[in-house]
Structure formats: C-alpha cells, structure tokens
Amino acid sequence: MSEPSKLLITGASGFIGNELFKKLSNNGFQVNGTARQSYGDSIVAIPLDTKDWSPVLDGVETVIHCAALAHVPQSDNGEFVSRVREYNVEAPQRLAKQAKEKGVKRFIFLSSVKALGESTIPSSSYKSTSEYSPEDLYGESKRDAELVLKKELSGSATELVIIRPPLVYGRGVKGNFKALMGLAKKNVPLPFGAVKNKRSLVALENLVSLIIACVKHPQPLNETFLVSDDHDVSTKELFETLTRAYGKKPKLWACPVWLMRFGATILGKKAIADRLFGNLQLDITHTKKTLNWEPPVSFQQAIQICVNHELHSSNKPDNQ
The missing domain is CATH 3.90.25.10 (UDP-galactose 4-epimerase, domain 1)
Structure with missing residues (x-):
C-alpha cells in the first residue's frame, strides 16, 4: 500500500484552511499546515512574509495556499498598500518559486472573484476566462498574485490551479x-x-469539496476555476x-x-x-x-x- 499524499496548507487555522485541514486529514492525506501560531505538531508558525518556506516543503506533493491578508480596506497609505502586496502577492510568489524548486506537483491558489470585479450586469455571469477588472485593493492584489504565479510556474513541472470563490459562508x-x-x-x-x-455565494462545505476535487484530480491540471453553490x-x-x-x-x-x-x-x-x-x-x-x-x-x-x-x-x- 502506497504512502498517503503529503499536502501543505497555508492559513491552516483560518476560516477556510481549518475546515480544509480537517477534511483532508479525514480523507487519508498526510497534511501539514502553517499559521500565525502553532497548533500541535501538524500546524507550525510561519509568517506570511517569511523568506524561507523550505522547512515545510520537503516531500510535499500539493500546496494549497489559503493564507492572505483579507478584509482589506481601501487606502492611499503607501506603507499599508506595500504590506498588502507583501502578503498577498510577493508571499505566494516566493512560496510558488520554492515549491517548484522542491518538486511540488500541484500548487493550488485560493484567489477571489474580486480579481474580476465587483458586479455583473443582469443576465450575465463571470466565467473563468473573463478579463480582470478589480475595483479595490484586495481585488487588485489577487489579480496581481494570479499573474505572478502564472509567470513563475509557466513551463515548469508544477501545475497551477487557481480557484476564485465569491463570498464564502459557513460555520463560524x-x-x-x-x-x-x-x-x-x-x-x-x-x-x-x-x-x-x-x-452567487459559496458554502464553506462546497468550497472545501471543490478544493479536495482539485487535490484528487488524477490528470494534469493547469486551470482556473470559479466556484459557487x-x-x-x-x-x-x-x-x-x-x-x-x-x-x-x-x-x-x-x-x-x-x-x-x-x-x-x-x-x-x-x-x-x-x-x-x-x-x-x-x-x-x-x-x-x-x-x-x-x-x-x-x-x-x-x-x-x-x-x-x-x-x-x-x-x-x-x-x-
């Protein structure tokens, strides 16, 4: 019997990451996580602005990057804008680069529909191929993260999966x-x-189910997915x-x-x-x-x- 796949979840103590961590662990995967502080042996404290992710990447087949600076208000403060970019754009790029160097097979990035915009006209819907048109700082950071990840992982053996949820609701x-x-x-x-x-909304249970489907998908997967109920x-x-x-x-x-x-x-x-x-x-x-x-x-x-x-x-x- 083969060893269970080894996964890394960033933001593993968060609203989405914690539920995902529990479900994947119960599905027979070997799951490690990172968060702002440690929780037991499986979730270690690594800040998002770390320059070295190597301690948690050894043997990992799939990275699921959930961590981000969320609920970002609009601001013209240069220092704050730089911090948002550090956490939401530069951090995932560094992680993806080091994951690629470590031979990670699949990098799943939790983005947001806000990368596309804030609204649709009646009888029209966003599609995975819709053009970027973010309207706030958070949406801009998710768009920029998607772009740098595509550039970083293009042509490599590490597959990039981007998931764009709308508002997520659920327990807690x-x-x-x-x-x-x-x-x-x-x-x-x-x-x-x-x-x-x-x-469109998405229940926490449905979003986690979709992420697990991306983890389990047996064929090469370089795709962008929208998700909802x-x-x-x-x-x-x-x-x-x-x-x-x-x-x-x-x-x-x-x-x-x-x-x-x-x-x-x-x-x-x-x-x-x-x-x-x-x-x-x-x-x-x-x-x-x-x-x-x-x-x-x-x-x-x-x-x-x-x-x-x-x-x-x-x-x-x-x-x-």
Missing part, C-alpha cells in the same frame, strides 16, 4: 454575513421585499432563508430599490448598497465539467448548517 463565518445573520435572528422588519438581484440568490431570498432557518417567519416589506440606493449613497454607504442590490453571478459550468464535480450541499442545507452552528455556539456557557 464573520464579517458582513455574520451581521446579516444577526438581523435575521432578531427578525427585524427589513425593506428588501422588492429586491430581485442575483448573487450553483444557486444564485436575491437579497430577499437570502434573508427569507436565513430567517426561516432560525424558525421564524420573515418580515420583509417592499421599498423601491432606487430609493434605498439613493439613501445609501447619501449616507456614504454606496458599496454596501451595491452588494445588497447589485448582481454578482458566476458561471461554474467549466468547473463542473472539468472536474466532474457538483456542489454536495444545497444552499438551503448550507444556510441551516451555518445557523445551527451559530445557535449552538451562542448557547455555550462561555458566551452567555
């Missing part, structure tokens, strides 16, 4: 999605009854599904979208309005066909998993 989610869950839990009456936009939702449907997952009847009323957009713009919240009322759709046909893959968890199931975890966590004594 934070940020804007956590805030939406809070509103749904309180069942606050909201004016989203007339919102008919379409946005394959079920685009409106803000109205999202809130209704979240509220019902909490066992409550949604209280949505209809306010003209143009009026909400106008009010948000006046209040300096245009970006939030764009996410709540605009479209962002991904076409994952290429992903499903190439990998013979389907999202294993439905949107409704994933929302319930997310809500159940939040309810369980909030009922723990430490959180009371």
Whole structure:
C-alpha cells in the first residue's frame, strides 16, 4: 500500500484552511499546515512574509495556499498598500518559486472573484476566462498574485490551479454575513421585499469539496476555476432563508430599490448598497465539467448548517 499524499496548507487555522485541514486529514492525506501560531505538531508558525518556506516543503506533493491578508480596506497609505502586496502577492510568489524548486506537483491558489470585479450586469455571469477588472485593493492584489504565479510556474513541472470563490459562508463565518445573520435572528422588519438581484455565494462545505476535487484530480491540471453553490440568490431570498432557518417567519416589506440606493449613497454607504442590490453571478459550468464535480450541499442545507452552528455556539456557557 502506497504512502498517503503529503499536502501543505497555508492559513491552516483560518476560516477556510481549518475546515480544509480537517477534511483532508479525514480523507487519508498526510497534511501539514502553517499559521500565525502553532497548533500541535501538524500546524507550525510561519509568517506570511517569511523568506524561507523550505522547512515545510520537503516531500510535499500539493500546496494549497489559503493564507492572505483579507478584509482589506481601501487606502492611499503607501506603507499599508506595500504590506498588502507583501502578503498577498510577493508571499505566494516566493512560496510558488520554492515549491517548484522542491518538486511540488500541484500548487493550488485560493484567489477571489474580486480579481474580476465587483458586479455583473443582469443576465450575465463571470466565467473563468473573463478579463480582470478589480475595483479595490484586495481585488487588485489577487489579480496581481494570479499573474505572478502564472509567470513563475509557466513551463515548469508544477501545475497551477487557481480557484476564485465569491463570498464564502459557513460555520463560524464573520464579517458582513455574520451581521446579516444577526438581523435575521432578531427578525427585524427589513425593506428588501422588492429586491430581485442575483448573487452567487459559496458554502464553506462546497468550497472545501471543490478544493479536495482539485487535490484528487488524477490528470494534469493547469486551470482556473470559479466556484459557487450553483444557486444564485436575491437579497430577499437570502434573508427569507436565513430567517426561516432560525424558525421564524420573515418580515420583509417592499421599498423601491432606487430609493434605498439613493439613501445609501447619501449616507456614504454606496458599496454596501451595491452588494445588497447589485448582481454578482458566476458561471461554474467549466468547473463542473472539468472536474466532474457538483456542489454536495444545497444552499438551503448550507444556510441551516451555518445557523445551527451559530445557535449552538451562542448557547455555550462561555458566551452567555
């Protein structure tokens, strides 16, 4: 019986990396990880700006680079912009270069749909071949990382797989999605009854499943993949599904979208309005066909998993 494949996950203690680490370990892979601090023997502390990744690359067949500086605000501060570039562009390039030199077979890079842009026009979707058009610092850093990785690994024996997810939600989610869950839990009456936009999301379980499919794929794989739940939702449907997952009847009323957009713009919240009322759709046909893959968890199931975890966590004594 052959030895299990050896994998390296960067950002192995993060929202995505931790779930991926557990699933791959349970799938019989030999998994090591890096994070800001050590966790046991399998996850070691290596900062993203390290110049030497060699201690964790020996014998590794596949690298999955999840680590990044996320939730990056717009800034004209040169020092901050340089730090974003150091962590999100130069770090993966250094890791890829050293992985190539160590004979790593496949380098999987977790990018973002933000490398392509922030929105799509109605009845249109981003595809894996869509042109770059990032609109913020984070999206620009992911675009630049993709470009330097393609250049670094071009013509080498190390395959490059790029995965571009939209907003990821799941157990332990934070940020804007956590805030939406809070509103749904309180069942606050909201004016989203007339919102008919379409946005692609991806459940943590589905994203991890797609990454594992890329790890296991037996044929050479130099591809860029978009990923989603394959079920685009409106803000109205999202809130209704979240509220019902909490066992409550949604209280949505209809306010003209143009009026909400106008009010948000006046209040300096245009970006939030764009996410709540605009479209962002991904076409994952290429992903499903190439990998013979389907999202294993439905949107409704994933929302319930997310809500159940939040309810369980909030009922723990430490959180009371």
